[in-house]
Amino acid sequence: MNFEKLIWSNYGKFILLLLSAVVIIQGYHMMWLMKIHNSRTAHSNRQYAQYEENISFQMSANLIKVMQHVVDTVTEVHISDQTGSYYIIPNVIVADVNASSLPISLCTQTTPNHLHYLKDLSESWDGPISVAVFTDHKNTIQTLHTALYMHQCFESIRKFVTFHLLYPIRLEPIEVSKLLSMEVDCNVDMADVFDGSETKLNYANEIPYPHNALRNVAITYSNSEYIFMIDIDMVPSEGLVNGFQKFIKRQSLASSDRSKDAEGKVVYVVPAFESKLPIRASNKISLLKEWGEGNVRPFYSMVCAKCQVVTDYDKWKNLPNIPFLDIGYILDWEDPWEPFYIAKKTDLPLYDGKFKQYGFNRISQVCEMYVAGYSFAVLNNAFIVHRGLKEKDKFHSKKEEENLKNKELFRAFKLNLKDKYPDITRQC
Known part of the structure; x- marks a missing residue:
């Protein structure tokens, strides 16, 4: 009996010794792993610091x-x-x-x-x-x-x-x-x-x-x-670049049987709005929501409503909801409409540089486009939003004086268009 106890006692000591050895070995193993990890982390940090330094140097060199x-x-x-x-x-x-x-x-x-x-x-x-x-x-x-x-x-x-x-x-x-x-x-x-x-x-x-x-x-x-x-100080609706690119490809395929001249005499009107800051409308659904809540309204509605009313905002608002950019409807220009638009650069009439300060600077160019034979196609889902609401009492003090001066200039401009486009019957 004493002999059995001795055996089990020695066996227990052996097991305890073996477990202690395993713990010590595992401890050394963990220390080794930590050392490797710290070494790699330090190396990684050095690499990242070097990367940041290289990027900074590249940016500095590029700036110079x-x-x-x-x-x-x-x-x-x-x-x-x-x-x-x-x-x-x-x-x-x-x-x-x-x-x-x-x-x-x-x-x-x-x-x-x-x-x-x-x-x-x-x-x-x-x-x-x-x-x-x-x-x-x-x-x-x-x-x-x-x-x-x-x-x-x-x-x-x-x-x-x-x-x-x-x-x-x-x-x-x-x-x-x-x-x-x-x-x-x-x-x-x-x-x-x-x-x-x-x-x-x-x-x-x-x-x-x-x-x-x-x-x-x-x-x-x-x-x-x-x-x-x-x-x-205007912001366009989201995805307009990509949407217009796809739209133009479809238009090109659809107009393959038409002449280049006919295809080029159109500009694509983008309805304009003005908003209380900050601008939150990024697509037509969100714009209509903001419009309904009174945070957004048609551009210039309180300053010169007739300058934008031809756009027909109610018609634009009620166009069918389709998920891609397309022509909603086509309009003829009417005085004094000042639409914002996308146009082919080739042969587009430039602006008359004689107009400065406030009044008639944008409409003079749109007027010439109309006389030159352009039509105005309103896009269904695209829009721009002006930062802040336009109010009559927030303009500079010489606004009316400048407007009258440019009005006279505009009259002379329209007379010159008759000489520039003698074979066209349109007038503005």
């Missing part, structure tokens, strides 16, 4: 290259506009994506203090944007620095937005080379870059604002087959 291109372009390239009043500097900052690879470019114009709208615009419009910026000798460096900040710090802008400059011939940019010593810091908040300049009005500056000359620059130096001219 872009800066030098900007300085060289502003110094060397000066093209006179059609009026002989301004110099154009095209492609001063060029988008990464080649615009000719997509069928449509959005074209717009602005002063430097409204360039911040490009962030939302470029994120809503998944395609090329050609923007013409108005500046002068004193503001050129700050304008370029702001554009460089937008280009460097926002991927959608760097990818799609190409900047052009327009400035009065008598106010040539000065000391542009100073731009090379200025820092572009993406850690700086966009609001600080613009420093409250949103309160300024384009029309209230000492230098008359040349809408039409700027629009011509944005159109002329866009590289897509179609252009979509809107104001910079």
